[in-house]
Amino acid sequence: MKKILFITPTLARTGSEMILWHLLNNIDRTKFEPYVYVFRQGELFDQLPKNITKYLNYKEDKRFHIKLLRRILKIFKINHTSFQLLRIQRTIKADLWYVNTCTLSEPFMPAKTIGVKVVTHIHENLFGFTLLRNRNLKEVITCSDYLIACSNIVYENLKKIKDSKKLLLQNCFIDTNQIKIDLQLPARLRKELNIPSDRFVWIISGSVHYIKGIEYLIQLLEIFKNENVCFVWLGKETDDGLNFYLNQIAMRSNNKLILCGAKDEDYYSYMKMGNGFLMLSKAESFSLVILEAAYCELPIVSFDVGMANEIIKKDMGTVIDGYDVTKLQEAMAFYHKGGAFNRKSLKSAVKPYTLAVQIPKFELLLTNLLK
Numbered sequence: 082m083k084k085i086l087f088i089t090p091t092l093a094r095t096g097s098e099m100i101l102w103h104l105l106n107n108i109d110r111t112k113f114e115p116y117v118y119v120f121r122q123g124e125l126f127d128q129l130p131k132n133i134t135k136y137l138n139y140k141e142d143k144r145f146h147i148k149l150l151r152r153i154l155k156i157f158k159i160n161h162t163s164f165q166l167l168r169i170q171r172t173i174k175a176d177l178w179y180v181n182t183c184t185l186s187e188p189f190m191p192a193k194t195i196g197v198k199v200v201t202h203i204h205e206n207l208f209g210f211t212l213l214r215n216r217n218l219k220e221v222i223t224c225s226d227y228l229i230a231c232s233n234i235v236y237e238n239l240k241k242i243k244d245s246k247k248l249l250l251q252n253c254f255i256d257t258n259q260i261k262i263d264l265q266l267p268a269r270l271r272k273e274l275n276i277p278s279d280r281f282v283w284i285i286s287g288s289v290h291y292i293k294g295i296e297y298l299i300q301l302l303e304i305f306k307n308e309n310v311c312f313v314w315l316g317k318e319t320d321d322g323l324n325f326y327l328n329q330i331a332m333r334s335n336n337k338l339i340l341c342g343a344k345d346e347d348y349y350s351y352m353k354m355g356n357g358f359l360m361l362s363k364a365e366s367f368s369l370v371i372l373e374a375a376y377c378e379l380p381i382v383s384f385d386v387g388m389a390n391e392i393i394k395k396d397m398g399t400v401i402d403g404y405d406v407t408k409l410q411e412a413m414a415f416y417h418k419g420g421a422f423n424r425k426s427l428k429s430a431v432k433p434y435t436l437a438v439q440i441p442k443f444e445l446l447l448t449n450l451l452k
Contacts (some may be wrong), residue, residue, distance in 0.1 A: 084116065085178075088166075090121065091121045091122065091123035103256050110132075116133070118136045121141055139151050170191075180200065208292060209366065232252060234387060263347075274336075285359050292362060297404070355379055357382065362386050378427050
């Protein structure tokens with residue numbers, strides 16, 4: 082049995098973390114023995130199966146003896162993360178370190194010291210690289226034995242700077258078996274949000290950030306201000322000025338813009354409350370929310386980002402080339418007028434990106450890496 086140390090930022094409910102979460106809960110334990118190391122404790126950390134050993138970065142560990150150890154390490158100018166990872170490796174003797182996202186550069190120095198094989202799953206697009214320091218991304222790219230791209234678009238970006246023999250593809254996916262929708266709830270949610278039953282609701286999903294196309298949303302609010310249309314945004318709100326600004330817009334929108342915040346338990350019921358799904362993002366590496374919307378049988382209008390062009394076919398929605406707001410408006414208006422779309426096609430488009438299809442591929446990829 083091969084041992085893998087999975088190193089990830091938080092195990093919170095975000096795209097890349099959910100992919101790892103699904104893998105950890107479904108990996109073949111007769112072939113692989115997984116261990117998990119996180120830098121900060123997300124909400125899924127304590128929900129890991131009990132038979133998976135997990136570690137929390139010393140900085141987040143509040144136990145007295147760990148705090149004391151950190152002080153001692155600091156006195157001797159020893160990096161606590163490197164020390165901890167090396168200590169873990171001496172204990173478990175992992176065959177592979179799997180780093181989940183290129184935002185983590187800390188594991189590479191200790192890995193290089195002991196010669197353990199390291200792979201990095203890249204979930205970031207080019208915009209994501211702007212959030213990293215030059216030297217940190219350089220370390221990830223050059224020190225990873227292999228890079229794993231989360232989508233074709235990320236693969237093509239990485240192919241320009243990494244030997245294709247050291248580049249692999251593992252698509253993102255969703256677990257449709259865990260999607261439970263109370264068919265009575267969407268109507269109740271509309272009522273709770275004071276949305277008339279005949280109003281066309283566009284769902285937007287994702288954290289509230291500028292990169293998600295907020296300026297296009299503001300334009301659409303003006304364009305459709307006299308029509309029976311509203312926008313419901315599902316996603317974590319950030320503590321910044323832009324979030325304040327958008328909340329002010331929502332307050333003055335006459336219930337045309339509703340910011341619901343992050344929804345976990347009833348997320349798909351909120352999604353199903355909509356009549357259509359809107360993707361205004363400027364950049365996506367994959368966009369799991371498009372799969373979620375398709376599974377909920379919502380027609381999709383999206384800019385050409387992430388996997389939109391590969392997933393959305395003509396009878397499922399519209400992909401807008403460039404960022405043409407006029408074409409965006411026209412595509413949306415088509416559905417406002419009762420434009421046809423194929424619910425069966427939407428559901429079928431999700432199948433290649435489901436847990437049932439992708440987990441065996443993921444396990445095969447790991448098996449090949451461990452040879």
